[in-house]
Each structure stands twice: as structure tokens, then as C-alpha cells.
Amino acid sequence: MTTASDVLSAVQSAFPGAVLESRVESDRRLWATIDSNSIVDVCKHLSEKLNFDHYSGAAGVDWIARKEMEVVEIMASHGAHQVVAMLKSKTPRENPSVKSLANLFWNANWYEREIWEMFGINFEGHPGLYPLLLGDELVGVWPWRKDFKGYPDLTTGQRAVERPTSEGYTEYFIPPTPAEIEAGTVPKEKPKYPSFREREEKEIKSDSEMIMHMGPQHAMLPGPFLLDILIEGERVHKAFLDMGYIHKGIEKIMENRTWLQGLTYTDRMCYVASLSNNECYCGAIEKILGLEVPLRAQYIRVILEELSRIQSHLIGTGEFMTLIAGVGYAPWNFMIIDRESIISLIESVTGARLTHTFVRFGGVRNDLPEGFSDKCRSALKYIESRTKEYIELFEQDPIYHMRMENVGVLSPDRAKRVGISGPPLRATGVAYDMRKEDPILVYPDLDFKVVTGTRGDSADRIDVRLREILESIHIIEQCLDRIPAGPIKTETKVPKKIPAGEAYYRVEDPRGEMGMYVISDGGDKPYRVKVRGPVYATLQTLPPLLEGVYIADAVAIAGSMDGCPSEADR
Amino acid sequence: MLKRKMLKNWGWPLRIASRGTEVTRLYPEVMMELPAAERGIHELDATTCIGCASCARICPNSCIEMVTYKYGSPLKNKKMQYPQIDYGRCMFCGLCVDECPAECLKMGKKVTMAGWEREDIVRGPDKLAVKKFTAKEAAELAAEAKRIAAEKAAAAAAKKKAAAKEGAPAEGAAKKVAKEGAENKPPKKAVAKEGENKEANAQEPKKEDAKPTEGGAS
Numbered sequence: 001m002t003t004a005s006d007v008l009s010a011v012q013s014a015f016p017g018a019v020l021e022s023r024v025e026s027d028r029r030l031w032a033t034i035d036s037n038s039i040v041d042v043c044k045h046l047s048e049k050l051n052f053d054h055y056s057g058a059a060g061v062d063w064i065a066r067k068e069m070e071v072v073e074i075m076a077s078h079g080a081h082q083v084v085a086m087l088k089s090k091t092p093r094e095n096p097s098v099k100s101l102a103n104l105f106w107n108a109n110w111y112e113r114e115i116w117e118m119f120g121i122n123f124e125g126h127p128g129l130y131p132l133l134l135g136d137e138l139v140g141v142w143p144w145r146k147d148f149k150g151y152p153d154l155t156t157g158q159r160a161v162e163r164p165t166s167e168g169y170t171e172y173f174i175p176p177t178p179a180e181i182e183a184g185t186v187p188k189e190k191p192k193y194p195s196f197r198e199r200e201e202k203e204i205k206s207d208s209e210m211i212m213h214m215g216p217q218h219a220m221l222p223g224p225f226l227l228d229i230l231i232e233g234e235r236v237h238k239a240f241l242d243m244g245y246i247h248k249g250i251e252k253i254m255e256n257r258t259w260l261q262g263l264t265y266t267d268r269m270c271y272v273a274s275l276s277n278n279e280c281y282c283g284a285i286e287k288i289l290g291l292e293v294p295l296r297a298q299y300i301r302v303i304l305e306e307l308s309r310i311q312s313h314l315i316g317t318g319e320f321m322t323l324i325a326g327v328g329y330a331p332w333n334f335m336i337i338d339r340e341s342i343i344s345l346i347e348s349v350t351g352a353r354l355t356h357t358f359v360r361f362g363g364v365r366n367d368l369p370e371g372f373s374d375k376c377r378s379a380l381k382y383i384e385s386r387t388k389e390y391i392e393l394f395e396q397d398p399i400y401h402m403r404m405e406n407v408g409v410l411s412p413d414r415a416k417r418v419g420i421s422g423p424p425l426r427a428t429g430v431a432y433d434m435r436k437e438d439p440i441l442v443y444p445d446l447d448f449k450v451v452t453g454t455r456g457d458s459a460d461r462i463d464v465r466l467r468e469i470l471e472s473i474h475i476i477e478q479c480l481d482r483i484p485a486g487p488i489k490t491e492t493k494v495p496k497k498i499p500a501g502e503a504y505y506r507v508e509d510p511r512g513e514m515g516m517y518v519i520s521d522g523g524d525k526p527y528r529v530k531v532r533g534p535v536y537a538t539l540q541t542l543p544p545l546l547e548g549v550y551i552a553d554a555v556a557i558a559g560s561m562d563g564c565p566s567e568a569d570r
Numbered sequence: 571m572l573k574r575k576m577l578k579n580w581g582w583p584l585r586i587a588s589r590g591t592e593v594t595r596l597y598p599e600v601m602m603e604l605p606a607a608e609r610g611i612h613e614l615d616a617t618t619c620i621g622c623a624s625c626a627r628i629c630p631n632s633c634i635e636m637v638t639y640k641y642g643s644p645l646k647n648k649k650m651q652y653p654q655i656d657y658g659r660c661m662f663c664g665l666c667v668d669e670c671p672a673e674c675l676k677m678g679k680k681v682t683m684a685g686w687e688r689e690d691i692v693r694g695p696d697k698l699a700v701k702k703f704t705a706k707e708a709a710e711l712a713a714e715a716k717r718i719a720a721e722k723a724a725a726a727a728a729k730k731k732a733a734a735k736e737g738a739p740a741e742g743a744a745k746k747v748a749k750e751g752a753e754n755k756p757p758k759k760a761v762a763k764e765g766e767n768k769e770a771n772a773q774e775p776k777k778e779d780a781k782p783t784e785g786g787a788s
Contacts, residue, residue: 261630264663330583337593348605351677357663365668366607396578 002081004030007050014045028082028438029504036089040099043073043087047104051080053416054432055105057537059517059530060115062093064146069096069121072517074504074532078416078432086504086517091121100126107419110540118144130193133244133569140187144252149183200228200240208232214554216245221558222319223565225539229546229554236554239546241539247569254529259285259361259498262526267355269531270567272315275301275308275346276509278359281529283440284518287503291362291490298441299483300364303376304346304356305507306472306479310383311342312510313423313465316562317390320462323559324403331390338386341379348372363489373480380473387469394462404459408545408557411456418541422512422534423464424561428456434508445482448475458560465562497524509534511562535568609662610681612655614698615674616642621651625666625675633659634666639695641702644715646672652695657683 004024011032012019018041021033034042046052056074063070068090075085091098100123101108110132112123117131120142131139142148160172176186194202200211209232216224224245230238250269254262266281267274279301286293293301318335343353348369350356358365394400410420415428425432431450435443451467453460500522506515512534521527538561546554595602604610619642626634636651644650653666653675667675678700685691703711 257630258628260628260665264630264661264665267663333593334583344605347608349607351605351607351609351664352662355661355663357665365664369606 002050002083003027004083004085007046007083007085008032010050011042011045014049015042018042025503028084030083030085031088031502032085033088033090036091036098039073039087039089040101040104043075043101044104046075046085051077052083052085053080054078055101055108055419056084056513056515057530057532058101058108058111058115059528059532060119060121060144061519061528061530062119062144062146064093067093069093069119071098071115071121072530073101074515074517076437078430079437082437084438084504084506095122096120097122097124099124102126105419106417107537107540110536118142120145128199129191130196130199131244132242133247135244136195138187139193140190143249196226196240196242200230203230203238203240206232209237212551214558221565222563223569225565225568227542227546227554227558229551231551234550234552236546236549236551239543239554241543243539243565243569245569246566250570251529251531254526256525258496258524259526262529263359264355264357267357269533269570270509270511270535270564271354272312272564273308273509273511273514273567274354274356275305275358276507276514278356279305279440280505280507280509280514280516280531281518282359282361283507284503284505284516285361285498285520287505288498288501288518288520289361289494291492291494293362293441294487294490295442295484296367296486297363297488297490299479300349300368300488301359302441302443302446303368303476303479303483304349304358306476307342307346307376309472309510310469311339311346313469314339314342316510317462317465320559320562324400324556331393334386335390338383341382345372345376345379348375360489361494362492363487367488368483376476376480380476384470384473387466387473391463391466394459394466401459404462404556404560405457406455407458407553408549408560409455409457410541410545415456418544419537420512420541421537422509423468424461424538424541425512426451427453427460427464429454432513434506434513438506440505440507442479446475446478448478458556461560461562497522498526511535511538511564511567513537531570533567533570535563535565538563539565539568604679604681608679608681609664609667609677610679611657611677611683611693612653612666612698613676613678613700614653614695615676616652616695616699616702617646618643618672618674618701619647619652620672620674621647621649622671623651623653624669624671625653628665628669630663630665631659631661633657637694639699641699641705641708642695643703644712645718648715653698654692654694655698657691657693658688 004027007030008019008022008024015038018035018038019032020035023031025031043052047055052075054076056076058074059072061070061072069092070088070090073087073089075087077083089098096119098121100112102112102123103125109127112126113129113132115121116123116126116129117134117139123129134143159174161175162170163173165171180186204211209230212229212231214227214229215221216226218227221227225241225243226245228240228242229236230240248268250265254265257265263278263281266277269277314335318332318339321331321335346356347353349366349372350358351366352358410418410424410428412428412430415425415430421432429452431452433450434440435448436450448471451464451471453464498520500520502517502519504515504517506513508514513532514534515532517528517530517532518526519528542558542561542563545557549557616639621636621642623636626632626636633656634653635656637654638650639652640650642650642652662677664677667677683691683693
């Protein structure tokens, strides 16, 4: 098996002098600072020769004291080996600019756009650096830089100035005050770029084409994001996606909260997956601290994360059934009832229904209550019988088949290239699961298999989710059998100030690969938290997937991805 | 064949509906059973709260404010500062409960908090307290605290006098001397600290920590 040190020596021999600094954290983590001129070549070499075919994301870091900025590329492999390479390239803080990887990896596009709008790092050779998450009025202030002073107060209605637009509408404009201009809360010079509307209208080629808006508020969408489709008759020619309607800036907020307070924000990135978000954040910090989690706490975490996965898949599938209206409205109602029993179980341990704030650095908050095991087993038995019923129901329903089969087909190669993860990737037959690839907690000791599909269409994505519920039930039953007695928190006292260091920690979210890149500078607050969420990649995949389908299928495809914009707009 | 399958599936909801699963909760009439771990509205034990403001500091939404409250124990909580929680901002994360060193703040099973005005959901220690002293008990405790404080003050004054006579600074002050490098400062400093403590806003716990041992009387 390839290890991190193998990768490092391979890169060093292929590019002598390109690796400026390197650190092999473990067999599965490689940290390296690459000369910014050769970052593209190194990444190309990694992907072509060393099986790094999964571009997992990128993070920007503003090192204000060192007067430089850093772009960290996260590279992994789809099953060939388990090494995650964190490749940093540095650039001076004045006019920061690095080379773009967007021509090498298709999915680098959005990650680089995000870094550009948040940090102002230019990406040379990027096909279109347009804002993605920020509103137009904030582009140019680079809000995630460390010297950003805060947003201007745009809530004061009295400051609004009425002005007519060229199209004859009236719009309201709030001019910045001199103090705000001086403080740097409004952009001094705005970058020039065509707006989203202009970009999509440019694509209209003939009179028979038109643009239809699905969203930001649409029955299909689990949260607000704008999906505009360019249609001719019933056919979708092109799709455009814009998000950022509920961008919360959680990564920036967490820089201003203490380590423990930051935990509460991970809950709120996506409330149906809050336990795995908790786990991801705490795991990264435990890695920095080198904390050993007691065995009982590890089992409790696994049990709850799997329960959380079950409820997430139930609500995801149920919601989808209401969208396609193929099998009727009933499954939604029944899945919600089923989910209630799981939610009650989680609530009996954590004390909250959705936002649990349960995992702690080096342990968990509460122990399992009396009689949890029996209650859990009976609830799981019920869920198991119900899930089997759902699978049977969907298998034999002809309407469902007509609606879902061979709709939105992703081939394994294409799915790998677009960087999607979770059930949509596994439905194509690629067995890529963080629980096996980057095993954490007690997952290596547990017996379970990665559920995969064969066709990669919408029906398979739902089928994979439902069969994953059965697999999760199997995992929880093993945990309940094996869970030992003992402490639920580590005996070492967790310091208020986390020692300087960095870690990247991945968990399998219900929706796919969730990773957190946490940097500490030795203070009581994180220096930077980067969340690599699964939904960001899923949403990025939607526009190319929708090209050439019928309008009605757009719903069947977008819904089957189980995308949660709240998490992508974290 | 196709029709039969479809008919079978249409019968499916009926089949499940007749199983007697609980579907609707009769909420206001029948309250659902909540687990012991439930994180509902806080419950304060005013008899043991030490007013350290740990809860106020950890709160990510800063919804906890320390306010004065009569029916606590002045022996434990000298400035009688107790948490007041603004439920308009509280997100029930439970960090305050975890941080509480005296384990006097808990989260209970009550979850309803509707009110007519915004002030109704700002709950002071009076509403949060599940255990508190009666007015009589509180008065007794206050008298007791006064007596102890007076005793302490007298002892401290005696000690200081003795120290001044001997010409050697007291044990606690000796450290201060080492820090500041001035010889005549320690008694003055202690007096100044006392004066400060009286005026100091009790919401700031740091001052309480930094207080010299002999100057606690107020």
C-alpha cells in the first residue's frame, strides 16, 4: 500500500527542489509546501502517476503576521491508496496570485472561486472568477482576510437613495459613509465581472430558447439556491447554479469564538447531519492535541452517528418522494413517522432533537441512558422491517421505474472527475466511503460493507441510501453488543488554548465526504477552520448533469442528490 | 400485471395506517415524555450558585447576564450575582451547564416559554430558580455573612497592624513587592484594591480572582 512517505519521495525525485517543506504526519497524511511555480505540474504528476484522482478541495489561509497567503490543495485517491496530500503554495499578501488548477481538475473551479471572493487571491488561468457565495456589494472587500473590519451597516433604511435603473425600474442604493470607506468595509475598487444574469443571458442562442428559474424559492429545493435552466421546449440545454442566499460565514464566525463555542456552529451547518459535523470538528482538534478518546466514548459516537445517518437518509428519501410525486405522498409521511423513533433515541442521549452539540474534545457529553440498548434494538428492528418494505415498494412500482430509471446517469469515471462523494458516487459503483478509506474511531473493528449501485441513475441513488440504512442498523447492533463500560471522557484535561498545529480530519457524512481543516496558532480561538462539505461538490455537479434532460427530470435528478444548501452555504 | 402491482402499492398506506403507529402527538393536551437528558429551560439552584459567571463567559450567543438576586446565599456568592437568560437568543447548546463548576445550573424538561412581550422570555434568576432561600433564611444568611466578613476584616486589620509594627510585609503582599520592586507600596496597594472591589462591577469575575486574600471584606 502506498504511504505518505512513498508519495513524498516520489514527488521529490520527480521534481527536485519543488518541495520546500514537508511533514509526514502519518501513513495517510502528507503535508508539503510546494514551490508556487510548480504546483500545477506536481498536481498533474500526482493525478497521472500516483493515482491521486480525487481533487477534494482547496482552502485559503491568510497569514497576516508572515505577510503571505496560502492556498492548500487537498488531494486524495478513489480507493487506490489512502493518502491525503495537503499541498500548500504560498503567495505574498500584496497582490496575491497562484496558478489555477481548474484546467486540470474540473471541480477546482468552485473552490477557487470561493477563495478568490473571500481572500482576494487571484487564480491565473481560471476560466471565470465570478463571485459565488457573496452578494455583489461585498465583492472586493475580501471578508475572510484577517484585517477585514466588518460589514458596513446596510440596514439603515434612512440612508437609502432612490435611483432609476437603465431598464426603468427604481432601485435603492445605500451610499457608504466616509468612515466606512476609511475603515475598509466597502470595496475601494470593485472587480469587474459580468453578473450572473448577464452570463446566463449570453448563452441564449436563438428565439426559441428561454430561461426558466427554479428557485431560489422552489418546491424542489430543500433550501434556497438558484437553478436557472435554459430550455428549448421541454429540453434543458444548459443549467446555471447560483448560491450564497443563506451564506452564514460560519468559518469566519468560528475564528472569533473559542474552541468550545465553535462546536455549536458546526451543528448549524446542516441540522440533519449535526453529529457528523460535531465529530469532524472534534476529531480534527483531537488530532492536534493528540488526545486518545476512551473506547466507550468511541462506541457512543459511532452509534449516534449511524443513527443520525439513518434519520438523514429517511428524511432525504422521503422529501424526494414528495418532489417526484411518482409513488404518491405517502412515503414521506411514513418515513417521517419512522424517523421520529430515531430522533427520539438520539434525543434520549443528547438531549436535543436536531442540534446536538454532543461530541466533546476527547469524549462525549452524556453517557447512554438506562435501557438505551433495548429501546434502540426494538426501534432498529422496526426501522429494518420498514426499510425493507420501502425497498420492495420502490422496486416493484412501475410509475417509479418510469420516472427514475436511466435519469441523470453518472458514469463512474465522470463521477470521479466531478468530485462528487457519498451515495451519488457509490450509486455509480465506486466503493468510496470515508469509514473505510480514512477509518476513524472504532470503524476498523466493525464489520460492514460499502453499499454500491450499478447504474448510477436517480433510482440507484435512492436505493443506495435505503440499503445504507440497513447497513447502519447492522453497525449499530454490533456496537451495542460490544460497547464496553468505562469513562466517556478522556482523563487528560483539555486545555483552553490548543497548541499550535494543523489537522485535516474526514468523516463520512450522510451526504458524502466531510472534511475539516483546522489550524491553531496556539490561541484560545481557531486561526482558521475550513469545512470541505459534501454538498458543495454535489451542487457543482448539477449544472452539467442537467444538460440535455427534460424539465421534469431536472427535479428527479436534483432531488435525488439530497443536497442541502445550508451546508454548502456554510 | 402492472395494474395489480399498482393496486397492491396503493393498498400499502392503508395497511400501515391500520397498524396503530403513533402518528400525531396531541401536543398541548398530552405532553410527550421527555428524556432525562432533555435540554429545556434552565433550572438554577440559587442556594449553591457561586456567581462565578462561567456560564456567561462560555455562552456563544452571550445571552446570559449576571444580575443581583436576593434569595441566594451570600456565604457562597458574596455579590449575589445570578444568571439571567435571554431565551430570545439562547440556542440550548448546554455549554453553560457543562461549564458550571458548582453544578447548580441544569437544564430541565420544561420547554414552553411563550409570552406576550419580548421581556417575558428574558428570565431572571427569580424565574429560573427551582431552589432558593425564603426571605427569612436569606436575611439570616446575610447577617451571618456580615458577621463573618466583619470578623475577617478585623483579623485582617490586626494582621496588618502587626505586620506594620514588625516592619515586614505580610505573606501575600510579599509577592507583590517582588513583582513591583517597591518597598512601601504593599499596604497602600491592598487598601486601593479594597476600594476598587467595592465599586467594581460584580459581573467581572477576573477581579474577584485577582483579589488579595485579606481584602475580601465589603
